[in-house]
Amino acid sequence: MPRVRAVFLSDLHLGTRACQAERLLAFMKEHPAESVYLLGDIVDFWAMGRSLHWAGSHNTVVQKLLRRARRGEQVIIVPGNHDEALRDYCGSDFGGIRLEREWIHESADGRRFLLVHGDEFDHVTRYHKWVALLGDTSYNILVRMNLWISWFRRQLGLRGHWSLAGYAKRRVKTALEYLFEFEGNVLRAVRAKGLDGVICGHVHWAKIHEHDGLLYANCGDWVDSCTAIVEHLDGRLEVVEWTEDALDSGQRTDAQEVLT
Numbered sequence: 001m002p003r004v005r006a007v008f009l010s011d012l013h014l015g016t017r018a019c020q021a022e023r024l025l026a027f028m029k030e031h032p033a034e035s036v037y038l039l040g041d042i043v044d045f046w047a048m049g050r051s052l053h054w055a056g057s058h059n060t061v062v063q064k065l066l067r068r069a070r071r072g073e074q075v076i077i078v079p080g081n082h083d084e085a086l087r088d089y090c091g092s093d094f095g096g097i098r099l100e101r102e103w104i105h106e107s108a109d110g111r112r113f114l115l116v117h118g119d120e121f122d123h124v125t126r127y128h129k130w131v132a133l134l135g136d137t138s139y140n141i142l143v144r145m146n147l148w149i150s151w152f153r154r155q156l157g158l159r160g161h162w163s164l165a166g167y168a169k170r171r172v173k174t175a176l177e178y179l180f181e182f183e184g185n186v187l188r189a190v191r192a193k194g195l196d197g198v199i200c201g202h203v204h205w206a207k208i209h210e211h212d213g214l215l216y217a218n219c220g221d222w223v224d225s226c227t228a229i230v231e232h233l234d235g236r237l238e239v240v241e242w243t244e245d246a247l248d249s250g251q252r253t254d255a256q257e258v259l260t
Helices: 021-030 045-050 056-070 084-089 123-127 129-155 164-171 173-192 244-249
Strands: 004-009 033-038 074-077 097-099 103-106 112-115 197-200 207-211 214-218 227-231 237-241 253-258
Touching (some): 021 056, 033 056, 033 103, 056 097, 084 097, 173 197, 173 214, 214 237
Parallel strands (some): 004 033, 033 074, 074 097, 112 197, 197 214
Antiparallel strands (some): 103 112, 237 253
């Protein structure tokens, strides 16, 4: 019997040094599911155009997803802006893995959620791509710096994950304004479609909250925060943060949970 009903992942960024594929594999092993939804930026074609880094663990992630599809799990990819080339193949099936431009997921308790990556609601990505590329480069620098910070924390015996990129987002006013604008844009589209909420990625900020009767859920990423959203068998949605402690112990830690 599956441990959870559905797993929602985004922003794996396979093909980059920052991709935390080993942690992702440990998370996937602990979370068999009926459905797996990959909500964009699964393979980072932007970064691979500059410098390719495809580790053996990246191959293993792909193999595990194909194996899940062969075993009968529903596996759906909704491409994002970093893997937008895949959008040309939406509606196709590759080894049991389906590509879709967007998807409607119905939870066990009857709620209907829009599944998208989210870049289509990001005005910077849509209309100022050079700014998006600059922001992507800056973010990658912070993530690489965080690898050294994490190493020093381990040497000092400090446990748990601390994110430099996340700290910068929380402290920089313009970053917060950008995140709030993004959420607002997504939720307006959800309301227009008559749905109950959205599950997306893109902004690398894991979160579940309600706003004016609609549920906003963001998966986070697997380059920095190592977070995912799971749907339990009763329809509850939860953010799961797969920290270093969780990797060591084989157990997860809960970032937050919504009981609605």
